[in-house]
Amino acid sequence: xxxxxxxxxxxxxxxxxxxxxxxxxxxxxxxxxxxxxxxxxxxxxxxxxxxxxxxxxxxxxxxxxxxxxxxxxxxxxxxxxxxxxxxxxxxxxxxxxxxxxxxxxxxxxxxxxxxxxxxxxxxxxxxxxxxxxxxxxxxxxxxxxxxxxxxxxxxxxxxxxxxxxxxxxxxxxxxxxxxxxxxxxxxxxxxxxxxxxxxxxxxxxxxxxxxxxxxxxxxxxxxxxxxxxxxxxxxxxxxxxxxxxxxxxxxxxxxxxxxxxxxxxxxxxxxxxxxxxxxxxxxxxxxxxxxxxxxxxxxxxxxxxxxxxxxxxxxxxxxxxxxxxxxxxxxxxxxxxxxxxxxxxxxxxxxxxxxxxxxxxxxxxxxxxxxxxxxxxxxxxxxxxxxxxxxxxxxxxxxxxxxxxxxxxxxxxxxxxxxxxxxxxxxxxxxxxxxxxxxxxxxxxxxxxxxxxxxxxxxxxxx
Numbered sequence: 001x002x003x004x005x006x007x008x009x010x011x012x013x014x015x016x017x018x019x020x021x022x023x024x025x026x027x028x029x030x031x032x033x034x035x036x037x038x039x040x041x042x043x044x045x046x047x048x049x050x051x052x053x054x055x056x057x058x059x060x061x062x063x064x065x066x067x068x069x070x071x072x073x074x075x076x077x078x079x080x081x082x083x084x085x086x087x088x089x090x091x092x093x094x095x096x097x098x099x100x101x102x103x104x105x106x107x108x109x110x111x112x113x114x115x116x117x118x119x120x121x122x123x124x125x126x127x128x129x130x131x132x133x134x135x136x137x138x139x140x141x142x143x144x145x146x147x148x149x150x151x152x153x154x155x156x157x158x159x160x161x162x163x164x165x166x167x168x169x170x171x172x173x174x175x176x177x178x179x180x181x182x183x184x185x186x187x188x189x190x191x192x193x194x195x196x197x198x199x200x201x202x203x204x205x206x207x208x209x210x211x212x213x214x215x216x217x218x219x220x221x222x223x224x225x226x227x228x229x230x231x232x233x234x235x236x237x238x239x240x241x242x243x244x245x246x247x248x249x250x251x252x253x254x255x256x257x258x259x260x261x262x263x264x265x266x267x268x269x270x271x272x273x274x275x276x277x278x279x280x281x282x283x284x285x286x287x288x289x290x291x292x293x294x295x296x297x298x299x300x301x302x303x304x305x306x307x308x309x310x311x312x313x314x315x316x317x318x319x320x321x322x323x324x325x326x327x328x329x330x331x332x333x334x335x336x337x338x339x340x341x342x343x344x345x346x347x348x349x350x351x352x353x354x355x356x357x358x359x360x361x362x363x364x365x366x367x368x369x370x371x372x373x374x375x376x377x378x379x380x381x382x383x384x385x386x387x388x389x390x391x392x393x394x395x396x397x398x399x400x401x402x403x404x405x406x407x408x409x410x411x412x413x414x415x416x417x418x419x420x421x422x423x424x425x426x427x428x429x430x431x432x433x434x435x436x437x438x439x440x441x442x443x444x445x446x447x448x449x450x451x452x453x454x455x456x457x458x459x460x461x462x463x
Contacts (some may be wrong), residue, residue: 010065013126014056020118021055021111022048028110049092058087061267073127080123081442088112089274140168143204146193146220148174148184152208152237170202190216194223204230211236262439263402271441272374278366279375279448295326295359302348306330308363313380316403321372323380323404324363328355360457364406376444377405378392378432379416389425396425399432409435409443412450 025048026049033218059065064079091108115242144158145152154173162432172184173193187196190209197205198386205224207311209217224231235254246257262268309327310364312320328351330345347355354360367373373380381389390396410431417426 005148006194009068013065013068015095016053016122017119018055019290020114020122021052024115024118025051025111026108027114028107031110032104032107033234042275048188050094054090054094055083055087056088056373058083062086068126077120078440078442080119081189082095082440084112084116084119085270085441085445091276113449123366127455140166140309140317142168142170142200142202143206143376144170144187144193144202145199145206145208146173148172148176148186148192149178149208149212151210151234152206153184155206155208157233164334167204170200174175190220194227197228197229197343202229204232206223206232208233208234241456259402259433259437261436267302268439269288273371274446275369275441276375283362283365284369288365291362298350299327300349301346303330314383314400315380316400316430318386318397318400320383321338321367321380322365323373325461326354326360326363327351328360355449358451361406368406374403374405376407376435376447378408378435379428380404385462393426393429395433399429399436402436404434407451408432409447 062079062082062377064083088108091112145156152174156169156172159165159169172179172195173188173190174186175189177186177189193205196202205220207217209218221231221233248255248257263272281330299307300370305327307327308330309325310322311325313323315321326347329346330348332346351360364373364374370376386396386400408431410428413431415428415431
């Protein structure tokens with residue numbers, strides 16, 4: 001797919017955002033130094049160039065200016081927010097680790113605060129202007145489909161329903177001419193395909209023939225190569241996978257994975273780890289550093305036993321680790337077998353409070369720093385429950401491809417607490433796998449926000 005004038009609009013987008021970035025820096029400078037403006041203080045030319053260089057590279061990493069007409073509104077806003085977050089994180093890290101790049105943290109803060117709404121407003125204005133002319137600015141690739149069976153028809157429906165892909169289906173080639181009676185545009189038999197695409201300058205062929213027609217497929221592929229026509233084979237895997245899959249080549253073999261896992265990407269792993277470290281350090285330094293002594297005194301005063309409760313739980317790749325919590329129960333022999341329940345007699349009064357408010361989970365930020373957990377991910381289960389549920393629930397072990405989290409997509413959607421009711425654990429597993437397949441920095445931020453919201457508003461399953 002090509003975009004008419006796409007390179008021009010990308011260039012305009014890059015320049016416009018750089019103008020907004022520098023305007024934001026100027027506004028930040030005015031806000032800080034007003035009314036005594038001093039243009040020789042606060043930031044130098046090399047620092048300004050470096051800030052612009054960082055933004056440009058961050059936008060390239062996230063693909064902000066890629067496919068500006070084909071990309072839908074939600075991914076555009078999503079990428080803009082990811083850019084802003086990564087940009088702010090890199091500027092903060094540079095201030096800590098590169099002494100020569102010293103810029104007032106106040107100036108950086110105000111610049112990001114000014115730049116964020118300007119960038120988002122700019123993107124929204126572009127999306128609104130694009131709406132009326134979007135498909136006229138796209139250069140659609142005319143294609144034909146060989147094979148009007150179930151695979152070919154489903155492929156046609158997908159292309160017709162997603163015009164942003166940039167394809168326009170001219171029709172089908174199939175030896176079953178009777179299909180015309182069903183309203184299907186049959187352009188001819190399979191043998192007529194090459195003559196048609198040469199005559200009408202069709203540049204791509206999608207072949208949706210079954211495996212048994214391998215000789216016909218090979219012949220079409222050879223003829224397409226001779227005529228410099230792109231030939232794309234659509235394998236029939238719909239009975240195995242009914243969602244997006246990941247395809248990679250091992251030698252000359254295409255290998256199809258059952259799911260897309262964004263966190264298998266090294267860059268995504270790095271960004272998630274940076275987020276985990278920065279967030280957990282903030283919680284430990286600004287919250288736990290002064291609340292921990294008070295919580296420890298109350299726990300020790302109310303009942304005998306340690307302040308922290310350690311329990312072996314299933315971690316990434318099902319490797320056990322000791323999950324930390326503030327102790328909320330009397331010492332008992334059932335802690336490693338029996339889940340906490342509503343009105344649990346083992347609970348102390350203060351323990352009930354810290355469980356209700358999720359304060360008991362705060363020590364797990366130490367697990368995050370050690371790399372045993374993440375801020376966001378599937379909640380870790382007791383070893384006994386992992387063994388129990390893995391035997392009766394399909395895909396239960398899939399959630400262990402990820403680091404377990406302090407909070408997760410399942411928890412903010414109400415799937416927390418006891419799992420005794422039928423279907424409760426299945427719903428939790430579906431949510432965990434959905435998170436694994438749809439991870440993004442923005443999604444992690446959303447889950448953290450919803451977690452805080454639920455803690456403030458209360459959750460009936462928290463006990």
